[in-house]
Amino acid sequence: xxxxxxxxxxxxxxxxxxxxxxxxxxxxxxxxxxxxxxxxxxxxxxxxxxxxxxxxxxxxxxxxxxxxxxxxxxxxxxxxxxxxxxxxxxxxxxxxxxxxxxxxxxxxxxxxxxxxxxxxxxxxxxxxxxxxxxxxxxxxxxxxxxxxxxxxxxxxxxxxxxxxxxxxxxxxxxxxxxxxxxxxxxxxxxxxxxxxxxxxxxxxxxxxxxxxxxxxxxxxxxxxxxxxxxxxxxxxxxxxxxxxxxxxxxxxxxxxxxxxxxxxxxxxxxxxxxxxxxxxxxxxxxxxxxxxxxxxxxxxxxxxxxxxxxxxxxxxxxxxxxxxxxxxxxxxxxxxxxxxxxxxxxxxxxxxxxxxxxxxxxxxxxxxxxxxxxxxxxxxxxx
Numbered sequence: 001x002x003x004x005x006x007x008x009x010x011x012x013x014x015x016x017x018x019x020x021x022x023x024x025x026x027x028x029x030x031x032x033x034x035x036x037x038x039x040x041x042x043x044x045x046x047x048x049x050x051x052x053x054x055x056x057x058x059x060x061x062x063x064x065x066x067x068x069x070x071x072x073x074x075x076x077x078x079x080x081x082x083x084x085x086x087x088x089x090x091x092x093x094x095x096x097x098x099x100x101x102x103x104x105x106x107x108x109x110x111x112x113x114x115x116x117x118x119x120x121x122x123x124x125x126x127x128x129x130x131x132x133x134x135x136x137x138x139x140x141x142x143x144x145x146x147x148x149x150x151x152x153x154x155x156x157x158x159x160x161x162x163x164x165x166x167x168x169x170x171x172x173x174x175x176x177x178x179x180x181x182x183x184x185x186x187x188x189x190x191x192x193x194x195x196x197x198x199x200x201x202x203x204x205x206x207x208x209x210x211x212x213x214x215x216x217x218x219x220x221x222x223x224x225x226x227x228x229x230x231x232x233x234x235x236x237x238x239x240x241x242x243x244x245x246x247x248x249x250x251x252x253x254x255x256x257x258x259x260x261x262x263x264x265x266x267x268x269x270x271x272x273x274x275x276x277x278x279x280x281x282x283x284x285x286x287x288x289x290x291x292x293x294x295x296x297x298x299x300x301x302x303x304x305x306x307x308x309x310x311x312x313x314x315x316x317x318x319x320x321x322x323x324x325x326x327x328x329x330x331x332x333x334x335x336x337x338x339x340x341x342x343x344x345x346x347x348x349x350x351x352x353x354x355x356x357x358x359x360x361x362x363x364x365x366x367x368x369x370x371x372x373x374x375x376x377x378x379x380x381x382x383x
Contacts, residue, residue: 034048043116047120054169170249172248173275178274184209198221204220220238314337348371
């Protein structure tokens with residue numbers, strides 16, 4: 001009898017713990033988890049990995065807590081129904097659910113955000129179990145075209161819906177143009193120089209940097225055209241808006257639309273400039289590439305042979321996985337260049353080769369300490 005009650009109470013406590021830990025996990029931006037991982041915080045790597053598949057967490061947690069609550073209610077009912085009768089069943093259900101909720105809230109208030117890091121291994125098992133359970137359910141997407149109803153959304157609409165869902169979890173750091181790629185003008189530049197740059201790059205505005213490389217503001221080409229024969233751009237510099245790299249992209253898009261802003265400067269946790277974001281960058285995350293006559297026709301990835309690709313180091317890991325049809329973990333990096341740096345654990349040199357379990361990456365071109373081009377070979381068939 002005592003052992004049975006211990007199991008019932010244990011199931012309630014575990015359900016409350018999983019619920020509280022998942023709430024703690026979902027409250028942490030993935031950018032913060034990646035930063036904590038670089039700082040060596042225990043459990044941060046697992047948390048970042050779980051947050052990379054954030055959409056899998058709620059369903060897996062709901063399935064786990066429901067299973068535990070059903071087990072607890074069933075056990076408690078069997079223990080007390082003989083004594084008090086079947087009318088106790090709804091009472092047991094209410095008490096069990098409320099108890100789990102109260103315990104979860106108490107844990108959450110006291111231990112957030114530490115709870116997520118402590119519970120990351122358990123949450124990993126929970127999410128994996130939920131993912132396995134979901135795979136056992138027949139997938140409606142696997143139906144043939146003849147079986148699908150006529151009003152079903154097409155592939156393009158489905159991709160748009162997927163983009164919108166992914167966009168809700170995207171942070172600014174993932175869509176920004178990094179600092180080395182920013183095209184800037186000097187505060188001491190002349191109007192004629194800026195006009196030539198506008199013609200060369202097809203841009204309507206530029207970040208302006210001072211003598212020490214700090215962003216002093218923005219200059220708009222339309223202001224130059226209205227200014228007549230002005231020589232220096234200093235008087236035309238507008239104040240720039242700065243946002244943290246961990247900010248949600250969807251929130252920034254809404255703010256930029258409301259304020260009619262087209263470009264903002266991105267800063268890291270120390271306040272240093274790490275990139276910029278335009279409203280076009282944000283929209284492209286939703287609807288795909290928006291090409292115009294000023295965009296380069298050079299692709300970020302080009303297939304050389306069946307098992308070889310020449311890629312720009314800025315190519316994202318998800319785009320690499322799509323191009324090679326090989327799943328590549330993106331728990332610790334966002335781009336191919338970041339993956340190579342992680343494998344090398346130093347600044348690599350041109351011609352160096354690094355391998356994952358399924359891919360070989362050769363550094364083709366460097367620009368200073370920055371990787372610009374990588375040759376990717378599939379080696380999965382060797383296994």
